[in-house]
Amino acid sequence: MxxxxxxxxxxxxxxxxxxxxxxxxxxxxxxxxxxxxxxxxxxxxxxxxxxxxxxxxxxxxxxxxxxxxxxxxxGDGSRIRVTTHKWLPNAPAFLHEPNAEMKVRELIDQSSRQWDRGKLAATFTLRTCKQILSLPLNQLDSYDTLVWTKNKAKTxxxxxxxxxxxxxxxxxxxxxxxxxxxxxxxxxxGSSTYLRRCEHFCEGHAQIVYQQGTTCAIERSKSGATCEFCCQELETVAHIL
Structure with missing residues (x-):
């Protein structure tokens, strides 16, 4: 078999x-x-x-x-949840956060027995709207049914x-x-050896950056440069620390 x-x-x-x-x-x-x-x-x-x-x-x-x-x-759309049930070729794309309990029935204009185009445009993206509008509504007087799609007979x-x-x-x-x-x-x-190496690497480079920054600050204080952050006081080592 x-x-x-x-x-x-x-x-x-x-x-x-x-x-x-x-x-x-x-x-x-x-x-x-x-x-x-x-x-x-x-x-x-x-x-x-x-x-x-x-x-x-x-x-x-x-x-x-x-x-x-x-x-x-x-069928009448009362059993199909818009967000969780598989009823479109692709998952529906929403313009905003949808109501998880929304049913397909709410997207149908009951007076005209057609899709409510205004509600569709306000709820879904253009691509999803086109997919929904391509679905026929010729069984509104019957219940929604689950159909097998993996063979031509749909059984x-x-x-x-x-x-x-x-x-x-x-x-x-x-x-x-x-x-x-x-x-x-x-x-x-996540191993301890790797973490120790990372720690030593970061500490070493942080010390180098600090030393370079201090040296630059000393040179700038000698020239009377103003702090780049507060733009008020002289950029001395004491001010930076």
């Missing part, structure tokens, strides 16, 4: 169950978990909690796969979820290795 990484394959299989959980809100599976684990928000927004079961922990582990492989299709499959999970794992591994490499480098900078 081409699934070489068993742990990633298991994650893709769990992601399939999560996809069913999200899209079958009338099922017993959804209703039980809704009451028990995410009563006040959606599955994708819920936190792990203080005492999670092994099953709940496993289901939450698939959320990055689901988020990466899907996008929100706009979830374990095979495409496996590819998404594998890519995420590879990216996380690369980031981890990079962090370790930089950690070794910073560890050298």
């Amino acid at each position: 081409g699934f070489r990484d068993i742990s990633v394959f298991n994650l893709a299989m769990l992601a399939k169950q999560v996809w069913r959980l999200i899209h079958n809100e009338q099922s017993l599976f959804y209703r039980v978990y809704k009451v028990r684990y995410f009563p006040n928000c959606s599955f994708l927004m819920e936190e792990l909690g203080s005492n999670p079961s092994a099953v709940w922990r496993s289901l939450l582990a698939t959320r990055e796969v689901v988020r990466e492989g899907s996008t929100w299709q706009i 979830f499959s374990v095979k495409t979820a496996y590819r998404v999970a594998l890519r995420l794992k590879s990216a996380a591994l690369a980031e981890h290795l990079s962090a370790r490499e930089h950690g070794v480098t910073w560890g050298k900078f």
Whole structure:
């Protein structure tokens, strides 16, 4: 079947169950978990909690796969958070600090059933406005839905979820290795030997600068030069100190 990484394959299989959980809100599976684990928000927004079961922990582990492989299709806009949900080709760019709770519904003129161009122009950059205006609003009478984007049919499959999970794992591994490499480098900078050398270097150069400054001040005081900082008194050594 081409699934070489068993742990990633298991994650893709769990992601399939999560996809069913999200899209079958009338099922017993959804209703039980809704009451028990995410009563006040959606599955994708819920936190792990203080005492999670092994099953709940496993289901939450698939959320990055689901988020990466899907996008929100706009219905009435009541479920999609503008700042945190994936509903545009690129992350929205704002002109000012946005309201974290703002929903897509607030960007729609309910009387004309079109995008509120004035509100868009006052909230987003020109590029983001163009992306939003390119989205059709022909399903305002239905709920927002999460659509799988990793195949032409736009239907979830374990095979495409496996590819998404594998890519995420590879990216996380690369980031981890990079962090370790930089950690070794910073560890050298933080060693006591290196710090002592830096201290001696700074002390030596500070003494040289001080001596040179004092010499210059003596020469300037002999010529009756005025202090460059206060522009009032003569620049003597006593005045500088």
